[in-house]
């Protein structure tokens with residue numbers, strides 16, 4: 253369809269859709285889009301096309317896509333002012349951190365700031381700390397990119413490096429998120445940017461979230477904080493950040509709130525982006541290092557004498573034995589059954605809780621793959637553990653030599669849809685989560 257809009261109007265397009273600006277002068281988050289490029293709008297995203305001079309659009313809408321015309325620009329004046337204030341900061345490089353609740357416009361504000369900096373020929377980097385809605389790296393990672401040209405969506409960027417946290421919500425991985433962001437911030441600064449924009453997650457409610465945000469800000473120590481606010485969502489956080497330069501910016505009036513389902517489908521686009529052209533690689537376990545995980549795939553069978561005794565009690569040799577401080581996981585075939593009596597004997601003998609793991613329960617887990625210098629190479633999905641041949645079959649597009657793997661706490665099905673994220677569904681440990689199978 254074609255649309256023509258007068259100067260001073262904004263065309264709001266909700267994806268999935270694509271738009272070509274056939275004529276006129278139009279800006280998307282500060283990026284003056286030409287008539288050559290086709291702009292793709294992801295499902296779950298809304299893009300504002302602000303008309304600077306009368307413009308005509310060729311629009312193709314996907315399923316459930318929508319368009320709407322509105323008067324004026326949907327870029328709040330405080331965003332423009334915020335950019336001016338950013339430029340006034342003398343010390344270089346300038347690190348600016350963005351705070352806000354979920355769906356408050358954080359990603360869009362970051363996109364706007366980055367585009368304005370690029371327009372000014374500044375060297376800009378974006379560090380994405382939003383685990384649950386990661387725009388740059390794969391979901392469950394924090395990641396950064398050095399931006400060289402303006403863009404309509406941070407999702408179009410390829411991560412220069414990423415730090416795998418392995419979960420979609422920071423609430424159960426606070427230390428790891430902070431470690432990831434401080435580590436990557438150092439790496440970003442080694443690229444000598446003029447400006448670093450740090451995006452954060454939308455977890456702001458409750459004491460835990462407040463303390464986490466305060467700690468995060470103090471560890472990252474930005475020159476300035478941009479706070480997207482509607483009412484007083486972040487007052488408690490800001491009360492503890494009096495030493496920092498805080499600039500309040502408006503929550504866009506045309507923001508599009510997203511359901512949990514929409515957030516999940518946006519995340520799944522992220523898995524698809526980083527699992528495109530994936531192939532199954534069969535890697536011998538003794539060729540790689542497996543980081544500590546709750547399944548115990550990295551753990552050996554404990555001491556031989558004890559293992560033999562356990563096989564005796566079980567009347568069979570399990571596929572794998574993983575000994576932990578308080579439990580022993582016994583891996584058996586998909587349909588294999590172990591009697592309560594045998595389990596009791598093993599528990600009495602080892603004085604540890606026995607957990608029976610059926611082959612297949614480990615399948616589908618998101619994995620991070622690293623080289624021998626622990627550089628993040630990409631993500632993969634654990635397809636199968638072949639206990640007999642002692643190999644891991646991993647579905648991944650990574651072609652470089654993999655020397656180390658880490659298991660996440662997210663499972664993906666064959667269509668890269670999240671089949672379970674136990675942090676988001678319920679914060680319980682692996683045993684109660686396993687009982688769901």
Ligand SMILES: Nc1ncnc2c1ncn2[C@@H]1O[C@H](COP(=O)(O)OP(=O)(O)O)[C@@H](O)[C@H]1O
Nearest residue numbers: 297298300326355356357358359360504507508
């Ligand atoms: N200034 C704006 N004008 C129009 N739509 C906007 C604006 N800012 C954000 N949006 C839309 O609102 C939704 C939520 O914004 P987003 O930046 O993704 O928020 P967050 O990163 O805080 O979750 C997105 O679809 C986005 O495109």
Ligand SMILES: [Mg+2]
Nearest residue numbers: 358359382385
């Ligand atoms: Mg976001």
